[in-house]
Amino acid sequence: xxxxxxxxxxxxxxxxxxxxxxxxxxxxxxxxxxxxxxxxxxxxxxxxxxxxxxxxxxxxxxxxxxxxxxxxxxxxxxxxxxxxxxxxxxxxxxxxxxxxxxxxxxxxxxxxxxxxxxxxxxxx
Amino acid sequence: xxxxxxxxxxxxxxxxxxxxxxxxxxxxxxxxxxxxxxxxxxxxxxxxxxxxxxxxxxxxxxxxxxxxxxxxxxxxxxxxxxxxxxxxxxxxxxxxxxxxxxxxxxxxxxxxxxxxxxxxxxxxxxxxxxxxxxxxxxxxxxxxxxxxxxxxxxxxxxxxxxxxxxxxxxxxxxxxxxxxxxxxxxxxxxxxxxxxxxxxxxxxxxxxxxxxxxxxxxxxxxxxxxxxxxxxxxxxxxxxxxxxxxxxxxxxxxxxxxxxxxxxxxxxxxxxxxxxxxxxxxxxxxxxxxxxxxxxxxxxxxxxxxxxxxxxxxxxxxxxxxxxxxxxxxxxxxxxxxxxxxxxxxxxxxxxxxxxxxxxxxxxxxxxxxxxxxxxxxxxxxxxxxxxxxxxxxxxxxxxxxxxxxxxxxxxxxxxxxxxxxxxxxxxxxxxxxxxxxxxxxxxxxxxxxxxxxxxxxxxxxxxxxxxxxxxxxxxxxxxxxxxxxxxxxxxxxxxxxxxxxxxxxx
Ligand SMILES: [Fe+2]
Ligand SMILES: [Fe+2]
Numbered sequence: 001x002x003x004x005x006x007x008x009x010x011x012x013x014x015x016x017x018x019x020x021x022x023x024x025x026x027x028x029x030x031x032x033x034x035x036x037x038x039x040x041x042x043x044x045x046x047x048x049x050x051x052x053x054x055x056x057x058x059x060x061x062x063x064x065x066x067x068x069x070x071x072x073x074x075x076x077x078x079x080x081x082x083x084x085x086x087x088x089x090x091x092x093x094x095x096x097x098x099x100x101x102x103x104x105x106x107x108x109x110x111x112x113x114x115x116x117x118x119x120x121x122x123x124x
Numbered sequence: 125x126x127x128x129x130x131x132x133x134x135x136x137x138x139x140x141x142x143x144x145x146x147x148x149x150x151x152x153x154x155x156x157x158x159x160x161x162x163x164x165x166x167x168x169x170x171x172x173x174x175x176x177x178x179x180x181x182x183x184x185x186x187x188x189x190x191x192x193x194x195x196x197x198x199x200x201x202x203x204x205x206x207x208x209x210x211x212x213x214x215x216x217x218x219x220x221x222x223x224x225x226x227x228x229x230x231x232x233x234x235x236x237x238x239x240x241x242x243x244x245x246x247x248x249x250x251x252x253x254x255x256x257x258x259x260x261x262x263x264x265x266x267x268x269x270x271x272x273x274x275x276x277x278x279x280x281x282x283x284x285x286x287x288x289x290x291x292x293x294x295x296x297x298x299x300x301x302x303x304x305x306x307x308x309x310x311x312x313x314x315x316x317x318x319x320x321x322x323x324x325x326x327x328x329x330x331x332x333x334x335x336x337x338x339x340x341x342x343x344x345x346x347x348x349x350x351x352x353x354x355x356x357x358x359x360x361x362x363x364x365x366x367x368x369x370x371x372x373x374x375x376x377x378x379x380x381x382x383x384x385x386x387x388x389x390x391x392x393x394x395x396x397x398x399x400x401x402x403x404x405x406x407x408x409x410x411x412x413x414x415x416x417x418x419x420x421x422x423x424x425x426x427x428x429x430x431x432x433x434x435x436x437x438x439x440x441x442x443x444x445x446x447x448x449x450x451x452x453x454x455x456x457x458x459x460x461x462x463x464x465x466x467x468x469x470x471x472x473x474x475x476x477x478x479x480x481x482x483x484x485x486x487x488x489x490x491x492x493x494x495x496x497x498x499x500x501x502x503x504x505x506x507x508x509x510x511x512x513x514x515x516x517x518x519x520x521x522x523x524x525x526x527x528x529x530x531x532x533x534x535x536x537x538x539x540x541x542x543x544x545x546x547x548x549x550x551x552x553x554x555x556x557x558x559x560x561x562x563x564x565x566x567x568x569x570x571x572x573x574x575x576x577x578x579x580x581x582x583x584x585x586x587x588x589x590x591x592x593x594x595x596x597x598x599x600x601x602x603x604x605x606x607x608x609x610x611x612x613x614x615x616x617x618x619x620x621x622x623x624x625x626x627x628x629x630x631x
Contacts, residue, residue, distance in 0.1 A: 003571035004312070006165045013553045013574040019585045027523040027532075027556070032541055035502055037464040038522035038531035039543065043584040061520045064509075084554075085545070104554040106523075106545060116541075118501045 017103045024103040026096065028058055031108050032116045035065050039106065050099050051077070051092030067114045079111040136181050143183035145174065148251035160249040166312040168384075169377035173250030176372045179364050187259055191266065194354050198270060201350040206277045212627070213344040216411040217282065217620035218611055223275055223348065224284040224474040225409075226336065229301045229401060231271040232292035236305040237320060238264035244313040256365050257317075263358040274351040282616050283606040284473040291473055294588070295600050296579035297401075297465075299529045303576065304398050308391075310572070314373065315387050321366035323391030323444075327432065329363065330424040331399050335406045335414055342412040374439040381440050386568065392444030393561035397528040400461050407458035407487065408479065416490035421454040446561040449537045455494040456540050459487075463502060464533045467518035471593065473602055475611035478507045498540050515610050519593070521580045526555045526573055527562035534558050550574060 003009050017024055020043050029039035040061055044053060054076050062068045073092070081088040084105050091099060101107065134142065151159050163170075214220070241261035248254050272288070279285040292298050308319040333352070340348035370388075373380045403417035415423075425447075433443045462476070469476045479487060484503070487495045506516055522531035536544045546557040550570040557563040566573045582588050589599025602608055606615050 003569045004166060004315075005571075006162065009571055011571060011575050013551070014576060015578065015581050015585075016553065021586070023584070025581060025584070029543060031543070034463075034541070034543075035505065035516070036518060036520075037460070037467045037533045040520040041523045041580050041584075042520075064514075064516055064518075066505075084547070102554070104556060106547075106556065117505055 015104070020103075024096075024101075024105075026053075026101055027104075027106045028053075029106070029108045030058075030062055030065075031110045033062065033065050033067060035117065036062065039108075044096060046097040046101070047095045049093065049095055050090060050101075053096065054092065067116065071111055071114055075111050075114075076109060079109045082106075082108040139183055140178070140181040143185065144178070144255045145251050148254075156249060160247055162247040162312055163249055163314070166314050166383065168314045168373055168380050170250070170373075171376055173248075174252070175376070176250055176252050176368065178252055178256045179368065180361055182256075182259065182361065184255070184259070187262075190357070191262075194357075195266075195270075198350055198354040199273070202274055202277075202347060205347050205350070210346055211278055211281055212623060213346065215343040217616045218409065218475075218477065219343045219345065219411050220278055220282050220616065221284070221474040221476075221611070222336075222339065222405045222409040223278060223345070224282075225401060225405065226348075227271065227275050227285050228288045228291045228295070228473060229298055230332075230336075231268050231275075232289055232298075233301055233305050234264050234268035234271060235289075236302075236309060238262075238268060240305070240309045240316050240320060243309070244316055247313050253369070256361075257313075260321075260358075260362055260365065263355075263362070267355055267358070270351050270354060274347040277347060281619060283603060283614070284475075286603075287601040290601050294579075295473065297468075297472065299577065299579050300401070301398055303529050304394050307394065307572070314369075317365070317369045318373075318384060318387040319391040319394070321362060322370050323366075323388060324395045325359070325362045326366035327392065327429055327444075328395045328399060328425070329359065330428070331420055332402055333359065334420060334424070335402055335410075338414040339406070339410045342414055343410055370436070370441075371439070374441070385441060388441065389445040390565050390568065393446055393450075393559075393565065394528065396450050397530060397558075397562070400457055400530065403458035404461040404465065407490070408462040408476075408483075413486060417458045418454045418490060421451070426451060445564070446559070449559065449561065452537050453534070455491055456498070456535065459491070459495065459499040460533050460535070463499070464531060466506060467516065468522075469609055470517045470519070471597060471608060473600070473607040475609060475614050475616065477611040478503055478510065494540065510610075515613075521583065523556065524578045524580050525558035525562050526576055526578070527557055527565050528559075529576065529578055530558060532556075532558055 015025065023043035023045055026042050026044045027039045028042065030036075040058070042053075042057060044057075051073065055073055059068060059071075059073070059076070077090055077092045079090070081090045083100055084102075088099065088107075090109075150156065157164070238261050241257045241264060245254050245258035245261050248257065275285065292302055305320075308316050311319065337349060337352035340346075340352065370384065373384050406414065406417045406420065429447070430443070433441060465472055466476045466478070484500065488500070491499075509516060522533075524531055532543055532545065534544050536542045544559060546560060546563040548555050548557070548563055548567055548570075550566075551574075553574070555566060555570075555574070557566060579588070583596055589595045594604065597604055597608065611617055
């Protein structure tokens with residue numbers, strides 16, 4: 001039973017891929033940097049390079065965090081990545097799709113040594 | 125012509141019977157199942173509808189009398205509040221941001237409750253339950269109206285209160301209360317009562333009522349206090365309906381137990397997530413605090429809730445699933461939520477600010493295990509930057525939970541530094557959740573939640589007034605620069621400071 005209803009009941013997902021005009025929903029978080037309260041949601045073309053996403057969209061978005069001055073694009077590429085809870089060898093020269101990112105995927109990155117405002121475990 | 129003597133007056137029991145059950149009948153032109161098509165599909169088995177009796181035995185004639193008396197008193201106070209410039213008596217204009225949240229996020233729920241109970245009041249085949257639901261339906265309509273009237277005086281002077289119903293339908297954080305209630309209203313009548321009458325009004329209501337009404341009293345808001353008193357006798361009737369409906373379902377058939385338990389699990393979690401908004405109000409928005417969220421949770425849920433479920437265990441009911449997670453979160457919830465609204469102050473119809481030194485001390489004192497370590501550094505950073513003219517505004521849009529629609533701001537149970545993520549797949553699509561509680565709710569009825577109107581994703585799909593954030597805020601009907609932003613930079617703050625200065629000059 002997928003719903004308790006009085007009759008036939010079947011709907012499309014309101015957030016199906018086709019509704020995003022060629023983009024897909026991607027969620028990105030720099031872990032332990034909870035000055036930013038939640039992961040970002042972006043509509044991104046699947047063929048956009050991961051490096052471009054990071055350089056042009058994600059890093060500017062984190063600009064307010066003091067750690068952002070300390071981290072280069074390279075640091076991010078070498079960081080520890082999780083894609084949908086599985087380790088990812090991020091390749092910035094490849095597209096989101098080639099990196100395995102799908103609609104509604106979650107990308108999480110950690111850069112060892114950059115753990116937020118007051119060090120490991122404080123999450124700010 | 126003989127004069128007939130009028131009949132002697134009826135006793136309460138007799139009158140209740142004649143004004144409820146005697147108004148119903150077994151239909152014969154149409155089968156009962158066609159007249160009452162919605163009270164079986166949920167799977168609840170009822171053998172004897174007459175076994176349900178309203179403990180208050182309130183009948184419509186008495187109801188009208190009580191309510192109109194209360195109404196007269198309430199409006200007398202509201203009038204004198206306005207005439208005597210009652211707005212000057214509040215502790216601080218920051219307080220009104222709680223009222224803005226109330227008028228946009230809670231009063232529309234009263235109206236939704238009016239609709240939901242009207243539905244229940246039509247569709248139970250038991251007359252006693254129909255009448256009780258109908259009276260509650262009218263109560264709720266009255267609550268919505270009297271709240272709007274009581275608070276409308278503030279709307280003459282302060283921002284964020286001018287379009288409550290439109291905002292309720294559109295604004296990103298108000299989709300949290302809206303989706304909660306829409307979920308309940310689109311269920312059958314038994315689940316609706318389990319959701320609203322029991323899980324919310326019986327189990328969780330003190331966590332809303334105490335902070336708002338005591339908060340109003342502590343902060344000199346006589347308009348809201350008066351409304352609260354006027355609603356109090358209704359609330360006790362509503363709570364009773366909540367506990368009675370649960371007992372009734374469980375006494376009628378053993379097979380009802382697993383269904384009721386599943387609903388209680390679901391609606392505890394949904395109600396608890398909704399109360400996240402209240403937690404920040406208690407700990408951050410009331411200039412004069414009543415008690416901390418943590419204290420309230422301990423008294424009203426950990427103690428009272430545990431005792432309640434011990435009492436209900438004779439029916440086989442257990443504590444709602446994931447209550448341990450909620451208990452753990454009591455040290456973190458309000459800080460995570462306030463931090464979120466501080467982030468997104470540019471896109472809210474109320475103001476946020478950072479706590480002052482005294483308030484920081486209060487927070488350290490009330491949250492010895494969490495505040496200083498995890499949240500104070502974050503807030504000190506905000507304050508430091510704000511003093512440099514660099515007030516933080518998070519200009520991105522957040523990822524949202526498919527069920528509760530709250531941004532992903534909650535952390536793993538036991539680990540306040542790692543964001544909590546859960547996911548599931550349904551018909552080839554991926555769905556993300558803030559918690560196991562929200563994931564479970566989705567998995568029970570995925571077909572319902574895949575339709576969720578998630579504000580951020582609707583913006584990206586182009587359904588919210590335009591591409592730029594400013595377009596969206598206009599579509600929300602925000603007065604930009606007045607309703608939103610930092611409190612210290614707001615017209616509210618300027619006006620309040622002016623008033624206070626002219627007051628002290630007059631003295
Ligand atoms: Fe109400
Ligand atoms: Fe959730």
